[in-house]
Amino acid sequence: MEIITHTDYFILKRMAPGVFATIAKPGTGAWSNAGFVDLGTELLVFDAFNTPAAAEELKKQAEKLTGKKVKYLVNSHYHGDHVFGNQVFEDLPIISTELTREWIKDKNAIGDVDVETQETQNYLDNLMLQIKSEKDEIIKQSLSNQYLEMQVMLTQIPFMELTLPTITFENKLVISGTERHVELYCFGGGHTPSDTFLYVPKEKAAFMGDIVTDNLHLPVFHPEEFLTILESTRTMEIDILLPGHGDIGSNEKVETMIDYVTMLKEAAEGAVAADVELEDFVSSFVIPEEFKKWKGMQGIKRNLKTVFDFYKKDVEKTATQSI
Template sequence: MTTTTTTNTLPAAKHFTLQQLADGVYAAIVKEHMGAFSNGGFIDLGESVLVIDAFLTPQAALELRTLAEAITGNPVRHMVNTHWHGDHVRGNQVYADVSIIATEITKNLMAEHLPARIAAIKEQAPAQLQALQDQFDNATDDAQKQAFAAELTQFHEIASTFDTLKITVPNVTFENKMTLHGSRRSAELITLGGGHSPSDIFVYLPQDKIIFMGDLLFVRTHLAFWNANEREWIEVLEQIEQFDADRFVPGHGPLGTIEDVRANKQYLLDLHQLVETHIQNDGTEAGLADLNIPSAYEDWDFYSMFPGNIQKLFAQLKAQ
């Protein structure tokens, strides 16, 4: 088994921290509030490099591409979008000259939804900026000021892209599996359907026993259900448990193990049971506000996702 290292020989980055997982395999673990928002990574195939995901901003994507080519000495020839959500694809324009790979479903969802979503973000930006600035100005202690300052930093990172942002959809698609071969290793791009989104890709490196999971995995972080199918997500995780892998790069959170994959599956099962019991007890949608985060997940990040997650489950279960 290859150990994970973060060494002084790796260049410092503004938007993420690079962690070497194997010779030629690197995870880019996001730095909070710096404009990347989600994790990514890159893989040296031998003569070329595969990049996983394009972050929330083009400047974060450009930084990763630049470092990937400098560290490996090889050109980036492929970039894969694990799914269609903005924090994984809004840097795609940096890769317009290479193969941008996704499923056909992901490509279509990007083309259908991103223009309106980005237009709405731009329209709402002035009011959001003023609200954040007011919160910062009215903060009563140092901790609050630091939190709002961080939010302002991220906001400005995003807003700085508004005039130059170009929606760039994938130009290569596949249905079930696509393997990229190189002299150093092969990378298997696999979709087992939906889960976190209507179509999710993970990248499996059998030689290195590593899987880049995209948002199929959140490590010690509340999962995001807004576009998810909870049953399909569980089924996908159960299949991934059968892969010969011992290190997992999540879409959000620190590097994980198979235990984190199992913890995500249990989170899905536990929230399902929580909401199902609520419904069986004649609980209402308004009554969801009285449900507490299960104790096993009280210290997980992104706790603000919990109310939306149980609301989504409530709607799905009531519709059955």
């Protein structure tokens, strides 16, 4: 993969002709990845990082490299690390699904600066205590990155303005340019209530948002829809993809995600069928070897609970229906 440049926030790489990835350096103000596509006469940016400062650098680098202007921004899902840079693109059409727009509006509201600053400071103080007492080096490193990232966020709070998408779609949107077109797909919500990914057919390249991440226990919102979305990408020819977190790879990363979500699903379904209590399920769970080194280790407990609750409700619903 050709590295074009290193910036303070990300590494800019060429994935394919006209398709570029900006791989975040977590702890700098860019927590998740973003990317951009040269449509021919203008550019389309996919996701906007965690801070306006990182998004500003993305816009600058994209326009410098191509000599073209950014015309569109896409938000893959509502999480702040993908949308808090939106304000840099406030004069442009910002595209997401209707549901993602609603969730950005509801969940990412930026309140009173003093209150937000105080809350972030409290969060940081708490995090520092956790870092000091943590024995596991992998978890310690991950918490330290979070600490650095939140420190950058703290400095940005006075300048942050929630900027909402202005154009929404439901399942599919095609944006055509003179050189290539991109396809946006939303097959439901697996990681959040609504997850969009981008496909560039000409280059067989894809930006996956957080539907695909690299060796990371990212949050699972809805296990069944997560699998449906991942399986639907199997029908597409994807030679190269950008995960929401981690480095560029092939569609093997999709298969790894399918394995991960399936593992959670089968474990939870088994526990529910055997009438195991949630606490016992989580505390006795042994992480399979292939996922043991994944980052964000705290995340697996949260995922076990989400997936367990999901199938428990499913069983209860079926039981009520059959009465």
